[in-house]
Structure formats: C-alpha cells, structure tokens
Ligand SMILES: [Fe+2]
C-alpha cells in the first residue's frame with residue numbers, strides 16, 4: 001500500500017476546544033484536511049471548552065465544512081461543569097441538540113466497522129467511565145464484522161492502561177480492553193483527552209492485541225508552544241499507515257513529522273520500519 005492509494009483515509013481529531021482555540025487554528029486545520037481529502041473524519045470529544053451553545057454552533061459549522069463524512073463523540077468538556085444541575089441531570093442535552101446522538105453511533109462500511117463509545121460521566125468528569133453494558137454491546141457488534149472490515153472502537157478517554165485519577169485511567173478501561181479486543185476482535189482503539197499524540201500496542205492476557213492511538217489537540221491555545229497535532233490513518237486491507245501531523249507556534253501550517261506502518265500477519269498487527 002502507498003499513502004496515495006489507501007482504501008480508506010481516516011482523519012482523527014480530538015480536543016478541538018472551540019472557545020479556547022489558538023487564533024486561526026481551526027481555519028489552518030480545515031485547509032490541511034481539505035488537501036488530504038479523507039473519506040472520514042472522526043472527532044473524539046472535547047469539541048467545546050465550556051459546553052456553551054455558541055461553542056457547539058462553531059464546532060458544528062466546522063464539521064459541516066469538512067470534506068467527506070464526519071462522526072463525533074462527546075468529551076468531558078462537552079458537559080456543563082459549572083452548572084451542577086445540568087451536569088448531573090441533563091449533561092448531554094446541548095451535545096445532542098447541536099451534534100448528534102452521543103451513545104449509539106456505529107459505522108458499518110465495506111472497509112470498516114466502527115463503534116463510538118461515550119466515556120463521559122458527570123460523576124467522573126475528568127477520568128471518564130465506560131459502562132459495561134455499552135462496551136459489551138459494542139464488542140458483540142464488532143465481533144460480527146465481515147472479512148475485510150477493520151474493527152475500530154473510539155472514545156474520548158484513553159483505553160490504554162494508566163494510573164487512576166485526574167488525567168489517568170478511565171473507569172472500565174480494563175474491561176473495555178478485554179471485551180473489545182478479545183470478544184470484538186478490535187484492530188484499533190482510538191482516544192483523545194490527554195492532549196498528547198501516542199501510539200502503543202495494547203495487549204490482553206489472552207495474547208491478543210490491538211493498535212492503540214491517542215491524538216493531541218490540533219487547535220488548543222494551551223498547547224501551541226509544545227505542538228498541535230492530528231492523525232491521518234490510511235487503511236488498505238492488512239496495511240495501516242499512520243501519519244502524525246504537527247504544527248508549532250512558529251509554523252503557518254501543519255507538517256508531517258512521523259509515520260508508523262503496521263502490517264497484519266498470522267500473529268496479529270506488527271509495526272514495520274519504513
Ligand atoms: Fe481536552
């Protein structure tokens with residue numbers, strides 16, 4: 001496979017934080033995505049900074065200008081932190097009004113089967129939580145994939161093993177890894193939240209594994225000095241090519257700074273050098 005001829009090109013964005021963006025960052029991002037002409041753009045949460053209507057409207061306007069299809073899920077910042085009644089009893093009302101259904105998104109395309117999971121929880125605002133029933137339903141659905149479909153699960157909070165608390169591990173992550181990889185046969189797990197680009201292999205005790213990919217923020221004003229990030233994931237059968245795009249404060253555009261190739265053989269996915 002070459003990057004120029006993928007079967008499917010996915011752009012993975014996260015943590016856009018409309019309301020707290022570096023000036024002009026979303027326009028620069030949009031221009032770059034148009035040049036890449038993806039099939040699909042996935043946004044893994046924290047669309048807004050404070051879950052304000054104006055911030056959701058700006059996010060939706062951005063999504064509607066994306067080339068190809070887009071799909072999103074909510075992050076902790078998309079729940080109203082400082083309005084306790086709304087946070088506890090109507091945490092996703094504005095997300096649903098402006099963006100879509102937060103909990104049941106599924107994509108079933110010839111090349112991929114993707115389950116979006118809502119990891120936001122008003123009582124675990126920062127760390128996040130995946131509900132067992134939702135994970136089991138997603139795993140059972142992924143398990144029914146046809147040959148040739150890559151199986152992907154995505155959430156805002158990280159699936160990879162981490163210490164609990166603050167920006168650490170989400171509640172339910174261990175069960176999610178086992179269910180999605182062992183039962184669902186997931187090939188890729190995707191997340192955001194940490195504002196950090198990371199590529200890892202996620203193993204389960206059964207010996208199976210998936211590719212774990214967390215992406216940084218492409219727009220947050222807090223991160224423009226250490227780098228704004230997004231990922232391009234080109235997929236073609238048993239080949240995956242992950243391209244890391246970064247923009248520093250001194251850059252007028254995103255630059256491709258790393259690429260990671262993965263090939264699937266009898267033992268599963270393995271990283272191969274360029
Ligand atoms: Fe965030």
Ligand SMILES: [Fe+2]
Nearest residue numbers: 046075076193
């Ligand atoms: Fe977050």
